[in-house]
Amino acid sequence: MKIGIIGIGNMGTAIVDGLLAEGSHEISVASLDLPALHEFAKQRNISAYDTNGELVLHSDLVILAVKPKVFPEVLEEIRVSLQLQKPILLSIAAGLTLDVLSQLVKLDEQKIVRLMPNLAAKVGESVSAICANHLVEKEELTEIAEIFSAIGSVYEIEEKDFSTFVALAGSSPAFVYSFIDSLAKSGVMYGFPKDLATEIVTKTLIGSAKLLLEENCHPQQLADRVASPAGTTIAGLLALESAGFANAVHKGVEAIIKRDKEMSKKN
Ligand SMILES: NC(=O)C1=CN([C@@H]2O[C@H](COP(=O)(O)OP(=O)(O)OC[C@H]3O[C@@H](n4cnc5c(N)ncnc54)[C@H](O)[C@@H]3O)[C@@H](O)[C@H]2O)C=CC1
Numbered sequence: 101m102k103i104g105i106i107g108i109g110n111m112g113t114a115i116v117d118g119l120l121a122e123g124s125h126e127i128s129v130a131s132l133d134l135p136a137l138h139e140f141a142k143q144r145n146i147s148a149y150d151t152n153g154e155l156v157l158h159s160d161l162v163i164l165a166v167k168p169k170v171f172p173e174v175l176e177e178i179r180v181s182l183q184l185q186k187p188i189l190l191s192i193a194a195g196l197t198l199d200v201l202s203q204l205v206k207l208d209e210q211k212i213v214r215l216m217p218n219l220a221a222k223v224g225e226s227v228s229a230i231c232a233n234h235l236v237e238k239e240e241l242t243e244i245a246e247i248f249s250a251i252g253s254v255y256e257i258e259e260k261d262f263s264t265f266v267a268l269a270g271s272s273p274a275f276v277y278s279f280i281d282s283l284a285k286s287g288v289m290y291g292f293p294k295d296l297a298t299e300i301v302t303k304t305l306i307g308s309a310k311l312l313l314e315e316n317c318h319p320q321q322l323a324d325r326v327a328s329p330a331g332t333t334i335a336g337l338l339a340l341e342s343a344g345f346a347n348a349v350h351k352g353v354e355a356i357i358k359r360d361k362e363m364s365k366k367n
Pocket residue numbers: 106107108109110111112130131132133152164165166167168170173174192193194216217218219270271
């Protein structure tokens with residue numbers, strides 16, 4: 101499939117690199133900073149187009165990897181090319197619902213897919229959600245989900261659950277990095293160099309997550325296995341609980357869901 105990606109920032113780059121690693125698609129890119137775009141394309145031996153419209157004319161699937169606030173201008177710019185080429189349009193933007201995207205694109209027959217990936221696409225470990233408007237055939241959605249399995253796991257979910265998914269997987273890598281940093285900083289407080297503390301905590305997180313996936317049990321069961329009676333872990337767990345750890349996470353999730361819904365109303 102000919103896949104065109106508009107925007108080569110954090111996510112555009114992660115998606116291009118993930119798809120290239122899989123190797124079976126023709127990838128092209130467009131972006132604002134033309135010297136950087138051409139250098140990016142040259143390094144990866146892929147095509148670059150100087151305008152978003154030209155890229156659309158050479159794509160079967162167009163991925164919009166730009167910030168939500170520039171969607172109105174980018175969709176305005178590519179509308180004629182969309183009409184001529186009739187590719188499927190895929191948005192990875194937080195907050196912009198299929199309805200909002202349809203209103204912005206202003207083309208009755210435009211097939212639109214929403215994907216919510218995360219930054220781990222860069223290492224082929226994104227956890228992504230996918231859904232589509234009624235114009236997209238079931239087989240087309242399945243094919244697109246398969247394409248994105250090159251950058252990690254893909255879950256087909258109902259659009260009403262997208263805001264929650266953003267909290268669970270799209271934004272939550274930032275929670276995880278903040279947790280790693282807080283734990284590492286505490287190590288520094290007790291004498292560890294920051295780099296070493298961060299590496300130790302990161303590897304502990306990967307190992308703990310791998311074990312949970314492998315054992316496929318309730319996370320609390322593994323926590324119980326770590327916490328010896330009258331030991332160190334239970335002392336730490338109780339202190340975390342009284343400091344409001346779970347509540348802080350719930351509040352973070354609530355704030356993400358609220359913001360995602362606000363963003364769809366702004367457009
Ligand atoms: N950063 C993340 O972890 C995630 C981001 N997203 C979504 O991905 C989208 C992109 O986010 P980031 O990659 O973080 O943003 P970014 O700011 O890193 O990248 C945006 C890219 O769009 C380009 N761009 C801006 N205006 C343009 C225009 N008019 N025409 C063509 N290219 C243009 C910029 O030059 C840049 O390459 C957003 O809609 C965001 O909601 C979704 C999941 C995770």
